[in-house]
Amino acid sequence: MIRFILISFALLLSLCLVTAKRAAPANVEPVIHEGVRYVAPNDDGRRAYIEAWDVRTNKKLWKLTVFTNRIDPTLEEDVQWVFIDKLRVQDSALIVTSERGKTYQIDLTSKAVTQSDPAPSPGGVAQLHDIPEAVERAIRNGPLAKEYDVSFHVNPFYLCGDFNGDGKIDVAILVKQRSSGKLGIAIIHSEKDKVTILGAGVGIGNGGDDFEWMDSWQINSRNRVTREASVPKFRGDALLVSKSEAASALIYWNGKRYVWLQQGD
Structure with missing residues (x-):
């Protein structure tokens, strides 16, 4: 009987190891x-x-x-x-x-990566493997760790592109300022993980310092052909931020800083 139990236990243990x-x-x-x-x-x-x-x-x-x-x-x-x-x-x-x-x-063309998954449930938390490594470092060790949380109020909650035109992939991620609850975007440049905050307590153009109004965003590739004379030639990929059936704007790097270009009312 004892031998039978030991054999059964060994088989069960082997099964557990295999299924792991x-x-x-x-x-x-x-x-x-x-x-x-x-x-x-x-x-x-x-x-x-x-x-x-x-x-x-x-x-x-x-x-x-x-x-x-x-x-x-x-x-x-x-x-x-x-x-x-x-x-x-x-x-x-x-x-x-x-x-x-x-x-x-x-x-x-630009090799920009965007995620297009179903939006998380209200109050839901993204799985850890969904967050890019550069963002994890900034959250743990950089300025984001002290003042900001990652926000999931818009899907996707991050976009990848070469925003400053240096030929390296950067990450733009939605954030919320802890002290005020204001929403915005953190752009994490690949070089030394330098972070630029837009919104979330830092004003930019007509977007103000709170992007609570924004319900969609996407990358506008610098190589994208446009017939609008008002759109400049980009040094890097731009962010198109929008409110449904209302305003939209391009956020792009002009060589010194990120600027706001209004696209609609």
């Missing part, structure tokens, strides 16, 4: 668009990235991180990994879907 390990990630079918093959290697559990290869020369053109996975050291690491599940091209953008159903859109 995640299955191998999917082999994602590459997609080809305008002579470039886009591949998801799925070989790094801490970050999901894609590679772009020239179809004719088979030369790698670039590599881009789509999202990262925050690892809790007290838990089994591999069960926390999230990989890319599928790729597709739509309207000259690469659409990346994760194993958890989250969708990311990559502008193939």
